Amino acid sequence: MQLNQFADTAALNTDFAKRLVAILQQAINERGAAYLVVSGGKTPQALFTALSQVDLAWDKVTVLLADDRWLDDTQSDSNERLVKAVLLQNNAKAAKFISLYADTASAFDGVAQVLQRIAALPTFDAVILGMGEDGHTASLFPCSEQIQAGLAADAPAVLAVKPTTAPYERMSLSLPRLLDSRHLFLHLVGANKLAVLNKAMAEQDVPAMPIRAFLHHPVAQVAVMYTEHQG
Numbered sequence: 001m002q003l004n005q006f007a008d009t010a011a012l013n014t015d016f017a018k019r020l021v022a023i024l025q026q027a028i029n030e031r032g033a034a035y036l037v038v039s040g041g042k043t044p045q046a047l048f049t050a051l052s053q054v055d056l057a058w059d060k061v062t063v064l065l066a067d068d069r070w071l072d073d074t075q076s077d078s079n080e081r082l083v084k085a086v087l088l089q090n091n092a093k094a095a096k097f098i099s100l101y102a103d104t105a106s107a108f109d110g111v112a113q114v115l116q117r118i119a120a121l122p123t124f125d126a127v128i129l130g131m132g133e134d135g136h137t138a139s140l141f142p143c144s145e146q147i148q149a150g151l152a153a154d155a156p157a158v159l160a161v162k163p164t165t166a167p168y169e170r171m172s173l174s175l176p177r178l179l180d181s182r183h184l185f186l187h188l189v190g191a192n193k194l195a196v197l198n199k200a201m202a203e204q205d206v207p208a209m210p211i212r213a214f215l216h217h218p219v220a221q222v223a224v225m226y227t228e229h230q231g
């Protein structure tokens, strides 16, 4: 794990957007296409605004979420709504977007449809993870019955998850699918998130924190992009 610490979110977002553009540009130069996986929640909103304005061949970029709540994109807690309203604007309007949502009552009934959409995707170029205070990342929640299935080395690319300590059923990329990326970032804002990170980095997994599967992975290198201060 490499901890990159910034004075405030403005400095973090400027640096982060630059890194992401370099990665996506390199992918476009080398393979003609780039794949970016983003998280939802509150943390990435200002980064999305910064990214949406950068000059890039966005029509060659495919964006998808690491996870989403099982809500259609008119609902305020939908991660897809956020991505469409904030990231896929300005220059980034030209990007392709792959939804993790399907119009089924339960996420568990939508897995096959979502799996079909993402089955043929190549190695991602960049994955931006978020983290909750329970150590969940994407929608790999420690409280859910599905946690072992989502962390298994042979897990399918996506799975439906029902957290018991957070609202909504979810659709989440699995640990192996998220790890299949050239670059892996963990985006954290606020001292409380740093405290969770420090707990997750500690030797003992008490309480169990899914983010550890990334931070302690024998091969994956996670670049943590952190600031204590909003603004």
Ligand SMILES: O=C1O[C@H](COP(=O)(O)O)[C@@H](O)[C@H](O)[C@H]1O
Binding pocket: 039, 040, 041, 042, 043, 044, 066, 067, 068, 069, 079, 129, 130, 131, 132, 137, 138, 139
């Ligand atoms: O529920 C979720 O939470 C995490 C963390 O969100 P934040 O609001 O603390 O930034 C997020 O990474 C994930 O995508 C989201 O579905």
